[in-house]
Amino acid sequence: MPQTYALTVGKLTRQLPIIPISDELAIASFVLLGDAELTDYAAQALATKLPADFDYLVTMESKGIPLAQELSRVTNHSQFVVLRKSQKDYMRSPLSVPVSAITTSAPQRLVLDGDDAQRLAGHRVVIVDDVISSGGSLEAAQALMAKVNAQVVGQVAVLAEGAAAFRTDIQFLAPLPLFPRA
Ligand SMILES: O=P(O)(O)OC[C@H]1O[C@H](OP(=O)(O)OP(=O)(O)O)[C@H](O)[C@@H]1O
């Protein structure tokens, strides 16, 4: 098994460390947090793939947050919504659903603050994340949007990992392979 994977996103390349995540599987770890150059570049590129008309970007804590912020700025949307991975005492009437992701074996919930729920109700939203893999995080976000009667008009990510690269219901910039564990 190679130790790193050379990821190319447009004009940028990054060497991603290959990390075992189970007895059978390893991932090329893509941590966008802290990579301002790639975040800005990806936001510019993803902006061209968004529907012309939407009200809010919605992202998932945590690695999607800087991307959604930059994409909001590029598309002149002054507010976006973050779905959290834990419930905080400052939330009012939060809604939550179970979420599973390829990187997380422990049970988790995805949480929407009630104030954000009111803001999204009846609006057109685009779900944005750094990477879509099993689709578990995306599915949980969709479930929350359905709960608040928000219409999902786009689903975008920088990378589609494994079988997600064959999905026709998402827009992304590059595929990312999964690796058998050595
Ligand atoms: O399609 P899936 O299998 O759900 O995988 C994709 C999700 O996994 C990663 O988040 P992670 O759970 O690692 O949390 P983090 O962003 O807080 O690190 C990534 O940011 C996506 O949200």
Ligand SMILES: Nc1ncnc2[nH]cnc12
């Ligand atoms: N390859 C990857 N790196 C980091 N987080 C991920 N979440 C899903 N796939 C991932």
